[in-house]
Amino acid sequence: xxxxxxxxxxxxxxxxxxxxxxxxxxxxxxxxxxxxxxxxxxxxxxxxxxxxxxxxxxxxxxxxxxxxxxxxxxxxxxxxxxxxxxxxxxxxxxxxxxxxxxxxxxxxxxxxxxxxxxxxxxxxxxxxxxxxxxxxxxxxxxxxxxxxxxxxxxxxxxxxxxxxxxxxxxxxxxxxxxxxxxxxxxxxxxxxxxxxxxxxxxxxxxxxxxxxxxxxxxxxxxxxxxxxxxxxxxxxxxxxxxxxxxxxxxxxxxxxxxxxxxxxxxxxxxxxxxxxxxxxxxxxxxxxxxxxxxxxxxxxxxxxxxxxxxxxxxxxxxxxxxxxxxxxxxxxxxxxxxxxxxxxxxxxxxxxxxxxxxxxxxxxxxxxxxxxxxxxxxxxxxxxxxxxxxxxxxxxxxxxxxxxxxxxxxxxxxxxxxxx
Amino acid sequence: xxxxxxxxxxxxxxxxxxxxxxxxxxxxxxxxxxxxxxxxxxxxxxxxxxxxxxxxxxxxxxxxxxxxxxxxxxxxxxxxxxxxxxxxxxxxxxxxxxxxxxxxxxxxxxxxxxxxxxxxxxxxxxxxxxxxxxxxxxxxxxxxxxxxxxxxxxxxxxxxxxxxxxxxxxxxxxxxxxxxxxxxxxxxxxxxxxxxxxxxxxxxxxxxxxxxxxxxxxxxxxxxxxxxxxxxxxxxxxxxxxxxxxxxxxxxxxxxxxxxxxxxxxxxxxxxxxxxxxxxxxxxxxxxxxxxxxxxxxxxxxxxxxxxxxxxxxxxxxxxxxxxxxxxxxxxxxxxxxxxxxxxxxxxxxxxxxxxxxxxxxxxxxxxxxxxxxxxxxxxxxxxxxxxxxxxxxxxxxxxxxxxxxxxxxxxxxxxxxxxxxxxxxxxxxxxxxxxxxxxxxxxxxxxxxxxxxxxxxxxxxxxxxxxxxxxxxxxxxxxxxxxxxxxxxxxxxxxxxxxxxxxxxxxxxxxxxxxxxxxxxxxxxxxxxxxxxxxxxxxxxxxxxxxxxxxxxxxxxxxxxxxxxxxxxxxx
Numbered sequence: 001x002x003x004x005x006x007x008x009x010x011x012x013x014x015x016x017x018x019x020x021x022x023x024x025x026x027x028x029x030x031x032x033x034x035x036x037x038x039x040x041x042x043x044x045x046x047x048x049x050x051x052x053x054x055x056x057x058x059x060x061x062x063x064x065x066x067x068x069x070x071x072x073x074x075x076x077x078x079x080x081x082x083x084x085x086x087x088x089x090x091x092x093x094x095x096x097x098x099x100x101x102x103x104x105x106x107x108x109x110x111x112x113x114x115x116x117x118x119x120x121x122x123x124x125x126x127x128x129x130x131x132x133x134x135x136x137x138x139x140x141x142x143x144x145x146x147x148x149x150x151x152x153x154x155x156x157x158x159x160x161x162x163x164x165x166x167x168x169x170x171x172x173x174x175x176x177x178x179x180x181x182x183x184x185x186x187x188x189x190x191x192x193x194x195x196x197x198x199x200x201x202x203x204x205x206x207x208x209x210x211x212x213x214x215x216x217x218x219x220x221x222x223x224x225x226x227x228x229x230x231x232x233x234x235x236x237x238x239x240x241x242x243x244x245x246x247x248x249x250x251x252x253x254x255x256x257x258x259x260x261x262x263x264x265x266x267x268x269x270x271x272x273x274x275x276x277x278x279x280x281x282x283x284x285x286x287x288x289x290x291x292x293x294x295x296x297x298x299x300x301x302x303x304x305x306x307x308x309x310x311x312x313x314x315x316x317x318x319x320x321x322x323x324x325x326x327x328x329x330x331x332x333x334x335x336x337x338x339x340x341x342x343x344x345x346x347x348x349x350x351x352x353x354x355x356x357x358x359x360x361x362x363x364x365x366x367x368x369x370x371x372x373x374x375x376x377x378x379x380x381x382x383x384x385x386x387x388x389x390x391x392x393x394x395x396x397x398x399x400x401x402x403x404x405x406x407x408x409x410x411x412x413x414x415x416x417x418x419x420x
Numbered sequence: 421x422x423x424x425x426x427x428x429x430x431x432x433x434x435x436x437x438x439x440x441x442x443x444x445x446x447x448x449x450x451x452x453x454x455x456x457x458x459x460x461x462x463x464x465x466x467x468x469x470x471x472x473x474x475x476x477x478x479x480x481x482x483x484x485x486x487x488x489x490x491x492x493x494x495x496x497x498x499x500x501x502x503x504x505x506x507x508x509x510x511x512x513x514x515x516x517x518x519x520x521x522x523x524x525x526x527x528x529x530x531x532x533x534x535x536x537x538x539x540x541x542x543x544x545x546x547x548x549x550x551x552x553x554x555x556x557x558x559x560x561x562x563x564x565x566x567x568x569x570x571x572x573x574x575x576x577x578x579x580x581x582x583x584x585x586x587x588x589x590x591x592x593x594x595x596x597x598x599x600x601x602x603x604x605x606x607x608x609x610x611x612x613x614x615x616x617x618x619x620x621x622x623x624x625x626x627x628x629x630x631x632x633x634x635x636x637x638x639x640x641x642x643x644x645x646x647x648x649x650x651x652x653x654x655x656x657x658x659x660x661x662x663x664x665x666x667x668x669x670x671x672x673x674x675x676x677x678x679x680x681x682x683x684x685x686x687x688x689x690x691x692x693x694x695x696x697x698x699x700x701x702x703x704x705x706x707x708x709x710x711x712x713x714x715x716x717x718x719x720x721x722x723x724x725x726x727x728x729x730x731x732x733x734x735x736x737x738x739x740x741x742x743x744x745x746x747x748x749x750x751x752x753x754x755x756x757x758x759x760x761x762x763x764x765x766x767x768x769x770x771x772x773x774x775x776x777x778x779x780x781x782x783x784x785x786x787x788x789x790x791x792x793x794x795x796x797x798x799x800x801x802x803x804x805x806x807x808x809x810x811x812x813x814x815x816x817x818x819x820x821x822x823x824x825x826x827x828x829x830x831x832x833x834x835x836x837x838x839x840x841x842x843x844x845x846x847x848x849x850x851x852x853x854x855x856x857x858x859x860x861x862x863x864x865x866x867x868x869x870x871x872x873x874x875x876x877x878x879x880x881x882x883x884x885x886x887x888x889x890x891x892x893x894x895x896x897x898x899x900x901x902x903x904x905x906x907x908x909x910x911x912x913x914x915x916x917x918x919x920x921x922x923x924x925x926x927x928x929x930x931x932x933x934x935x936x937x938x939x940x941x942x943x944x945x946x947x948x949x950x951x952x953x954x955x956x957x958x959x960x961x962x963x964x965x966x967x968x969x970x971x972x973x974x975x976x977x978x979x980x981x982x983x984x985x986x987x988x989x990x991x992x993x
């Protein structure tokens with residue numbers, strides 16, 4: 001599967017954009033049923049071309065226009081921006097101040113580098129199966145909140161192609177949310193506060209909000225395997241000192257002793273839980289729960305969001321099905337039903353699927369009948385025969401839900417009208 | 421809706437609803453008034469409400485909102501102006517009616533510009549917040565219901581289902597049970613301040629808000645509705661205009677109605693205000709409001725549109741400020757030029773003191789400084805001749821050619837006294853105008869030192885003025901809190917050695933007058949103002965509140981305003 005060579009990108013992208021990129025599904029998404037006039041036409045796209053040339057305010061008339069341009073420009077990276085008041089590619093002709101970003105999906109970007117202070121296996125742009133669990137937990141926690149607390153129905157989770165995940169919330173009402181409300185949502189979802197100079201980043205108060213409680217319950221399912229086994233966060237003095245920094249000094253000595261006597265992180269964690277809860281019961285009354293234990297779990301496992309990505313209506317975010325120029329991996333949708341099984345290392349790279357395509361084509365060229373068929377028909381079948389297929393299916397499932405919702409809304413509206 | 425030129429004479433007699441029309445002491449002003457009132461009452465109501473809102477603003481600057489002092493002073497102001505404020509009082513119909521009608525009249529006046537809209541919304545919100553805060557608990561439910569707010573109290577079954585979660589989420593709820601606490605279900609986006617800090621339980625896009633927390637949300641709803649009403653083609657605004665009738669005018673000649681309109685607007689002009697002190701700190705919070713308020717200007721007010729006579733007059737409102745404008749003084753000619761140096765240290769506010777000093781040192785001032793200082797000097801009583809002499813003397817010291825002065829600068833001075841060009845008698849700048857517009861750049865000395873000076877430099881300046889270190893640090897704290905005018909008041913108190921300056925500062929000339937009053941032992945230089953000011957202990961201020969004296973001042977001001985406004989009144993239909 002591997003061996004992606006970035007220098008091959010121009011050729012690979014050419015093939016990808018001609019034969020594999022799922023344009024019709026993509027257009028179906030961003031057109032949102034054509035209910036609002038010019039919604040697609042007023043959408044901003046930005047392209048990053050070869051040699052890091054970056055062009056903003058791209059916009060297209062329809063699916064075929066989009067296809068032609070993408071094939072012509074061969075972008076290394078595609079970003080999606082907001083729906084504006086005018087066609088973005090004409091923004092220079094608009095009176096000053098009149099060109100405004102009006103709507104956009106609510107987006108989240110969760111990046112593994114934000115967890116470097118609590119990852120022991122890798123750092124920076126590197127990821128490995130041991131730390132990928134952080135993304136799994138993040139998706140579960142955030143998605144639950146978006147769905148159950150906020151009532152958002154149309155959430156698309158996408159692998160970024162290298163070290164993180166994105167979420168696109170596409171409900172009609174959500175696209176209209178103001179910047180203030182978006183910031184508010186991120187704040188609601190944030191628990192880990194502080195940068196490098198802050199040791200203890202999570203502080204729980206007396207009342208535990210249901211959001212926190214439910215998030216902790218999710219973390220509990222993964223904590224042992226992720227933190228105590230894979231990350232081995234209490235492996236040795238160097239690593240457990242970091243954890244001691246998060247609990248009151250008065251119990252340090254006792255913990256150091258019991259840690260030394262223990263043999264592995266699991267045992268040490270048990271000790272910590274006992275000592276911590278005894279400490280809490282001593283200084284406060286029974287009202288208090290295992291806050292210290294939870295605060296550590298949250299600091300090591302709770303999602304870290306970048307508020308700047310989410311709050312701006314005009315913020316540009318990498319498009320699904322875009323290619324990551326460094327890893328070659330396609331930004332594919334993640335199946336929420338199978339989040340635990342998602343493995344970023346099995347996501348196809350562009351070179352892989354292009355090779356798959358070549359293999360199929362050589363087979364098919366031998367059959368005469370295909371010569372008469374159009375390029376489009378080719379393409380519609382092409383991706384289906386590559387490893388991209390299952391991911392496009394996830395995307396289509398997402399689109400079907402959007403369609404269903406829309407039909408439901410239209411029915412409701414027409415019902416109301418009939419009443420008069 | 422139709423709106424003919426005879427509107428002031430077109431009667432729309434709607435039935436009077438005395439009883440049960442005002443079930444509460446406060447309201448959201450959802451319905452415009454539909455009764456008849458006379459022009460006199462129209463004027464009085466407008467004036468009274470402006471006074472009220474101005475007090476709300478001043479009290480909000482002088483005291484922390486919600487404190488005992490603030491609450492009691494605001495309550496007494498409401499009582500004095502006979503507006504409603506408290507439930508369960510006797511004879512509440514009249515104060516509530518006044519409250520209702522006056523609010524809608526002011527909507528007409530304050531929708532004209534973004535600034536005015538913001539100011540009006542801010543004060544109305546503070547007023548509502550106060551009234552809500554003294555509403556008894558058992559009345560809150562009724563009030564919400566009557567106000568058609570989309571707040572559903574959830575049933576007991578629903579409460580029990582979520583009891584644990586709600587209790588665990590809301591800091592305002594203590595204990596483990598909800599008991600009789602009402603819980604309201606509202607869309608999450610309407611509870612931004614609550615959910616962002618995880619202070620409320622969210623489920624499926626709804627926030628479950630206990631009654632205690634509902635206040636902030638209600639205020640936001642109010643602001644949004646009012647903002648929309650002011651900015652757009654709101655039917656309530658012109659319906660209001662239509663509903664105001666003048667039985668007295670109906671049979672009069674067209675000229676008479678024009679006079680009355682001028683009078684109304686003249687009064688509104690005199691009493692309307694700029695945005696309040698400390699606006700800068702509020703601005704960032706209001707950005708969302710400003711953005712969400714429709715971009716449509718009050719051009720879209722059909723009432724105003726169809727009456728070209730009213731519009732230019734109402735337009736003046738955006739340039740006026742509060743209370744006195746210090747343009748006509750009884751002390752004209754009472755100051756001599758050689759007094760100015762001494763006066764600048766004793767009675768000038770710091771902004772003028774620094775301008776004077778700069779003028780003396782550099783023998784020059786740039787345009788911004790000349791305007792601000794020149795008009796101030798006019799306000800303290802300099803005549804045109806004195807002003808010409810004053811500036812010329814100084815500029816010549818700076819090696820300016822006397823002829824050049826005559827050609828260039830003297831024209832401008834004469835212009836500012838209203839003796840050239842369109843002959844507008846420019847009024848001295850108020851504090852707000854100085855603080856908010858035309859900030860000084862390098863080489864300028866105008867502006868407000870508390871607003872525009874670097875704190876370090878301000879500190880040095882105050883030290884050079886021999887203010888005590890304690891006073892200086894108090895002033896700097898106020899400056900940090902953007903309470904520039906209160907800081908200036910503090911300066912006043914320090915240099916006059918009084919504990920309480922006894923007034924709410926909003927004009928440099930006011931500073932001067934008050935200072936002179938103290939220094940001259942109560943003997944006023946200036947004539948008493950015709951308009952009452954904010955509720956401060958000032959026995960020398962006359963309060964003109966009853967209709968007859970209002971009418972008297974109406975007549976005198978009528979003379980002034982009629983001049984030059986005749987051209988607004990083309991043929992009357």
